[in-house]
Amino acid sequence: MIPSDSDLLAWYDHNRRTLPWRAESGAVADPYHVWISEIMLQQTTVTAVIPYYHRFLERFPSVAALARAPLDDVLQAWSGLGYYSRARNLHRCAQALTDLGDFPQDVAGLQALPGIGAYTAAAIAAIAFGVPVVPLDGNVERIAARVFAVEEPLPSSRKILAQKAVTLNGGRAARTRPSDFAQALFDLGATICVPRSPACVLCPWQKPCSARQMGIQATLPRKAPKVERPTRYGAHFLLLDKSGRALVRRRPAEGLLGGTIELPGTAWRDTPWHEAEIGRQAPFADRHTKAWRVPDWRMVGTVKHVFTHFTLFIDVYAAVVDTLPNPREEEGFVTARTEIDGLALSSLMRKCVRIGEAGLSDCMNGDRKLA
Template identity: 65%
Template sequence: MTLSSTALLTWYDRNRRALPWRALPGHPADPYHVWISEIMLQQTTVTAVIPYYQRFLERFPTLEALAAAPVDDVLVLWAGLGYYSRARNLHRCAGIVAENGGFPRDVESLRALPGIGPYTAAAIAAIAFGIPVIPVDGNVERVTARVFAIEAPLPGSRKLLATQAATLNREKAAQARPSDFAQALFDLGAGICTPRSPACVLCPWQGGCAAQKSGIQALLPRRAPKGDRPARYGVHFLLIDDAGRLLMRKRPPSGLLGGTVELPGTEWLCALWNREDAFIHAPFSDRPAGKTGRIRWEAAGEIKHVFTHFSLSVAVYAARLPVMPNPDDRDGFLVRADELQKNALSSLMRKCVETGLDFIGAAGRDGDPPSKKSGTMRNVKLTEGEGA
């Protein structure tokens, strides 16, 4: 089998992607840029990450700026990327690295930092510090499965694929350019050895690819069948007053969507909520009626959202008051609708807010009571992980 490092690097020199975090040819990579991009790219596509990365670097141009910022500012810029534990760990890690005077330059020390696992440590070590290791992401797993014709399915084959991937850089050319070699593997998987319809005729490793010789390249890597995600159900309440102020609250700092801002509502349980039990969790439900007047809740719509380990259905109810009562710590806090972007709303909660506001706005425009309007189903396609 011939897997020429020289051939791959020659291809890379001609076809390398221009990415905002990638150093220009002949220039050293910035460890801060590599780290930020690699954390953002976990479970997220390059196309989705680029605008987030650019906004993030505008706000936090240096490690020190990130370390000095409040964690809530980090979460605001992260909102929509999902896996919010990444943002919290990013902030913790920045403080540690800034205090230590910079990133460590070996894989094991990098792995000891918050939020940096085996892959990210290897990526920073290889790309930023020129250590000859192979970072194994999904692209590299796919390339490895094909060039070695490894038919054992993922995720069980992950250890075997990592072992085989570690042999790809044994030639002198790869050892001499570890940063470029790692990124060449990424680009090969992203542009040539794609999940469907790999462009084998353009591949610099075509001659040494065992799967291509056997005609099974498009079938690899195989994956074990996934089980069905369990379903969970919740109810959230959008309350707005005539001054355009919304009642919001903050989730606990750790756990799923930790530290993000949301509409008040119920827990997410495995059974549908009945209206009576759900409305115990409605804003100001424990206040005397004279304090708030009668809040007229109407069904605004339903949101479907997919997390890593479960699917979620959220019923959204909406209501308007002339004047919002002063909330206490139990209720949450007030946010002007036109300033919501300053808060760390997850993509799920953005959809809930949009559904509620659209419903309230439609009723107001047409002069009909909300009960005459039907809410619309919103399907959220972005998958968010369960960040701890």
Template identity: 55%
Template sequence: MSPPAQDLFDWYDRHRRDLPWRNVSGRPDPYRVWLSEVMLQQTTVAAVGPRYARFLARFPDVAALAAAPWEAVAEEWAGLGYYARARNLHAGAKALAAGGFPRDVLGLRGIPGIGAYTAAAVAAIAFGVPVVPTDGNVERVAARIHAVETPLPGAKKALDSLANRWMEQAAARARPGDFAQALFDLGATICTPRRPACALCPWRGACAAQAQGIAEALPRKAPKKARPVRSGVHFAVTDAAGRLLVRRRPAEGLLGGMLELPGTPWREAAWHSTEALALAPLPDLRWRHLPGEARHGFTHFELRMTLLAARHDGAAPEGFAWMAPDAARAAMPTVMRKLLALLEGAVSPA
């Protein structure tokens, strides 16, 4: 049995979050909905808010984003992480600029980089399609409402099916975009991972987990495997003006198309100095090992990086460029900024 949609609407109409990408007075702009959903993947609302506004100021619509060079998009995305999102967003904008936004889930799935969840979110919120976009918040609500004890990720399909059954109610189908966003807000503010505020929940009476006293234990999750550790050596080359030698990573792969300090591949085996220096952009320079280690966590592995520094006052080698440190930092992903912090710590006065 589905929990009553009207109870959720009554709560949402009083307590909805004031978010910059929401439009409460008319049909939302599909570009803004799409952008917000992409940015919010793996990133908190607090972090996305100011970056969303800044991104829109630079790329106010699909046409502007499609026409922008990748370097500009990468620079604006720097620091947000999960950089494949930016590549997919850029590719999707190029496809959408020609024909506009499809108005259904299937059509949206045909756009590069738009997966099942994002297609459902844009369809429901921007076009009023009666479908529930099932994110982590919605999965948690569904697991608790129906007391589903199968661990994630194995329970994902079942939880998605349960959540979409809720949309079959007439009230929900009349306001599908609001229903989806009400579910997001319920999971984010009431049905939270720890210490859910069950006493304030509009669906308390329909929640099987709350009735059984197991709400906080759900959804269950399969044990995580330990992430392997990989190592890398990077090279900080500066010139007389204090500029840094940088390069752009290949378009495909991890951090594709982003700016970086040159370095070795990241691998599980440790790097020996002579082996690493053979891959330096200018191996014959006088290199010194900087103290400390930069660490960064990716989804599937932990990365540990050391830094070698040298001075070079000649031209940049082919495939590399000189860049002022502040400009480089602004355009680099977080993992590279951690290396810059090592460099700055080494040259700062004691």
């Protein structure tokens, strides 16, 4: 039995959430606002996104403003949201949209843009352009799993959940109001059909929900057992000179935290770094000149940071020297310490900088040097 689209829309009309990127009832959504919010909401909660969204729109109020901004400004505005490939793709996509002249208004055209996948294309198409499609995010997957009692665990059930979800908007009301219908599904999953303890007595689809009839709604969607998250280890170095300059470097454009600024450091590996190795990995470790005095490094703390696929432990070392030498290109670049906060640092690196600075008073009078 397919739930009534009119029942869901009637519920939505009385219970819709007020969100900064959502158009007022009866108004047409701004595709730029929808796009930015959907990219930010990937892997991030609504509560966490809202302040970032406001600041981002203040800084980049239009596609054109985002396209002409330096990538570093975009990465800096994104700092703390994680998954920095999203920010790089936003910048690339804004430039592509500038070349096109406007947003494509169909799913295929949207999905051809950098960083816009099947879900995001469907969400923009439905919400901003009234295309009658069902965007399949985690909320909609959960609703479909329960309404149709799909007991096969994720992720192998995604194909059948997508097929089931498509049938949800088959009625006339959903086809007449595709933007509202898509957002009604999001709100239902976010406020009623929640992962734990769904509020079934308040749900407009409680009667046709097969999982509720079977008494298994709270157990769906089922998930395959989690694989234990591996642990990796690294070390990063905060090196300042007495004039207040610091050494930093840029990560490769592609890959984890790509394009962001970081303190120089080791590779991240599966086994801890030993102190004897650290000395050889430190900045300028291979320079043996009379003009350069090897810093007295001290380990000042450890940062734990959890990524999606692994947990990282970073030992932070700090030192102060009289004057920093001119770095080679592969060693990074020198910047004023007062300017570091304005650089495109990841939240991980901001933690490392804070710990490094907290230990600098000890480093100034360090009583030992790494081997």
